[in-house]
Amino acid sequence: MGFNQEKITISDVAEALGISKTTVSRAISGKGRRQKVIDYIREHDYVPSPIAKGLANSRNYNIGWVMPGDSTVTDLPFFQRCMIGISEIANKRDYDMILTLVYDGDITALERIVKNHKIDGIILGRTLIEDERVEFLKASNVPFVAIGSSEYREVIQIDNDHISACKELTSVLISKGIKKIALIGGKSNHVVNRTRLEGFKKGVSEQGLAIDEGHIFMDADDPLSVSQAVETALQDKMECIVCMDDRICLAALDCLKRDGVSIPQDIKIASFYNSSLLENYVPSITALQYDPKVLGMEACNALLDIIDGIDVPNRKLLGYEVVLKDSTKE
Amino acid sequence: MGFNQEKITISDVAEALGISKTTVSRAISGKGRRQKVIDYIREHDYVPSPIAKGLANSRNYNIGWVMPGDSTVTDLPFFQRCMIGISEIANKRDYDMILTLVYDGDITALERIVKNHKIDGIILGRTLIEDERVEFLKASNVPFVAIGSSEYREVIQIDNDHISACKELTSVLISKGIKKIALIGGKSNHVVNRTRLEGFKKGVSEQGLAIDEGHIFMDADDPLSVSQAVETALQDKMECIVCMDDRICLAALDCLKRDGVSIPQDIKIASFYNSSLLENYVPSITALQYDPKVLGMEACNALLDIIDGIDVPNRKLLGYEVVLKDSTKE
DNA sequence: TTGAAAGCGCTAACAA
DNA sequence: TTGTTAGCGCTTTCAA
Numbered sequence: 001m002g003f004n005q006e007k008i009t010i011s012d013v014a015e016a017l018g019i020s021k022t023t024v025s026r027a028i029s030g031k032g033r034r035q036k037v038i039d040y041i042r043e044h045d046y047v048p049s050p051i052a053k054g055l056a057n058s059r060n061y062n063i064g065w066v067m068p069g070d071s072t073v074t075d076l077p078f079f080q081r082c083m084i085g086i087s088e089i090a091n092k093r094d095y096d097m098i099l100t101l102v103y104d105g106d107i108t109a110l111e112r113i114v115k116n117h118k119i120d121g122i123i124l125g126r127t128l129i130e131d132e133r134v135e136f137l138k139a140s141n142v143p144f145v146a147i148g149s150s151e152y153r154e155v156i157q158i159d160n161d162h163i164s165a166c167k168e169l170t171s172v173l174i175s176k177g178i179k180k181i182a183l184i185g186g187k188s189n190h191v192v193n194r195t196r197l198e199g200f201k202k203g204v205s206e207q208g209l210a211i212d213e214g215h216i217f218m219d220a221d222d223p224l225s226v227s228q229a230v231e232t233a234l235q236d237k238m239e240c241i242v243c244m245d246d247r248i249c250l251a252a253l254d255c256l257k258r259d260g261v262s263i264p265q266d267i268k269i270a271s272f273y274n275s276s277l278l279e280n281y282v283p284s285i286t287a288l289q290y291d292p293k294v295l296g297m298e299a300c301n302a303l304l305d306i307i308d309g310i311d312v313p314n315r316k317l318l319g320y321e322v323v324l325k326d327s328t329k330e
Numbered sequence: 331m332g333f334n335q336e337k338i339t340i341s342d343v344a345e346a347l348g349i350s351k352t353t354v355s356r357a358i359s360g361k362g363r364r365q366k367v368i369d370y371i372r373e374h375d376y377v378p379s380p381i382a383k384g385l386a387n388s389r390n391y392n393i394g395w396v397m398p399g400d401s402t403v404t405d406l407p408f409f410q411r412c413m414i415g416i417s418e419i420a421n422k423r424d425y426d427m428i429l430t431l432v433y434d435g436d437i438t439a440l441e442r443i444v445k446n447h448k449i450d451g452i453i454l455g456r457t458l459i460e461d462e463r464v465e466f467l468k469a470s471n472v473p474f475v476a477i478g479s480s481e482y483r484e485v486i487q488i489d490n491d492h493i494s495a496c497k498e499l500t501s502v503l504i505s506k507g508i509k510k511i512a513l514i515g516g517k518s519n520h521v522v523n524r525t526r527l528e529g530f531k532k533g534v535s536e537q538g539l540a541i542d543e544g545h546i547f548m549d550a551d552d553p554l555s556v557s558q559a560v561e562t563a564l565q566d567k568m569e570c571i572v573c574m575d576d577r578i579c580l581a582a583l584d585c586l587k588r589d590g591v592s593i594p595q596d597i598k599i600a601s602f603y604n605s606s607l608l609e610n611y612v613p614s615i616t617a618l619q620y621d622p623k624v625l626g627m628e629a630c631n632a633l634l635d636i637i638d639g640i641d642v643p644n645r646k647l648l649g650y651e652v653v654l655k656d657s658t659k660e
Numbered sequence: 661t662t663g664a665a666a667g668c669g670c671t672a673a674c675a676a
Numbered sequence: 677t678t679g680t681t682a683g684c685g686c687t688t689t690c691a692a
Contacts, residue, residue: 020663022662351669
């Protein structure tokens, strides 16, 4: 059973050294510090079995990384970067990552790893306003953290500081003299979009402008809706279009190009999220810059801390950069 | 330790029913069939601990899915689709998937899951001509299968039938009267690219044309190389450009658009790989169509069969579709 | 500090 | 068909 390999166990080590398993175990876990043992296991490269270890203290040294199975091309790079951060930290702390795909309205895959006790904790990849995954996890008492903010107060959250970031970018734009500013946003049941909207409004208010609800286009998550929003913005002679994410921004840019509108002469444009998709665009696009990898690392550290019984803050917000480029030049 | 939950064990079930653990165990694994037991465990929703089960028969009911950590935006959708197929089958067969990112020249993450016995087998995400991952896995005696072909004979491989597919598409194009045909390909140390090249040449030969090595541009894995290749093709008045994958095709289309070359009037274009990136292009692009999800499913089934001691064929090739669209219209 | 022994929850001989 | 027993490889009381 299993694949053959030099299966040297803790008993072997104990026997070879003429001491008890207990001593070996202690030496390994840093309690007893017997150099002999350390040397021996290194030399014979003995690796403790995580399965046995798991059985002994009901853990399996795996965490679950839950990603929406229906992620679009544009989401993927973000999740990939998070994932890199997660697995880097996980491995460093001797954990591995079980990847689970869940779909809207079907969380069976999540239920299975929890019920089967395949994981010691879970990292949630994106949060919704009403999130059945969160509900389920709370009910089943599994340690978990969410990447992205959540309205559920008790949930441990790691997020970028979208509010401050969006507020700042908006504010900076307005302070450059822009008065008529439109916002095109994605699905409003994604927490992140709500948060960005909030930041935007704060930025507008901060600069003493009125919120122009007529030019805030939410739920524009397909090219057609974006196109309609852009057309309206053009007709109403808006000076700047702010897009909530890279995909929307790209769609908007497409429309503008199609219509022969030049940037930034005819209209300015900016994005609340930068990504590889947007990076090489000409003209260069003013955008907020985050680091999803760090998000993953922080989330993983938080989760493992919780598992280890260490207290972690309920909410951690990470930094951002406002990067001004040609698309908003005077 | 671990999160609290109604931890009902096999002993509890045995005691409650006044029978032995063995009988319960057998009933569960379908040996003994005692309806009483089945009913009881369903009712009290008892879930056997995979950790204990694992310890007892040295398995952990996890498979490793090894993906290149430095995948580009264009690769991601392919891997995602594979992944969906893998986890679907894995879950169905009561396994979970540990995701491991490896980098060119750094396979430590792979080594760790193997050495730590965290997985019962491995699926490799892409194959290289000289593959240190393959070397390592062979040496360490872990069951594994590769998605994509490999030159290592003994390796179990699941792949699309690229040779036939590329041959057929090439052949079809030529049979429509095209004589001067250029090929732009990616990294030649990727097995898939070698295979596609081979299929292309076969198609050309099949139609009685000579291989025009001067217009086969390999290792064009950046926009600049693609651009140079396209320019050469245009200068030399090629009638058709065939691209090895969607990314290259997209880059080529960019060049053509930039140069004001119209498709298919001025030049025809086709791709050996279709994807969501290419799908909505105008004009529609002639391309080969595969299903990465099926690839994942087949790979997973093969791996689990191997783990279960069932023989599987060394090589399995999946189907494809040649989809002719506007980009190659007369 | 060290070791003997029990136990984590399951499976697999071996007997009955 | 059923039960008894002995592990799987580790951690952790509890004494020494």
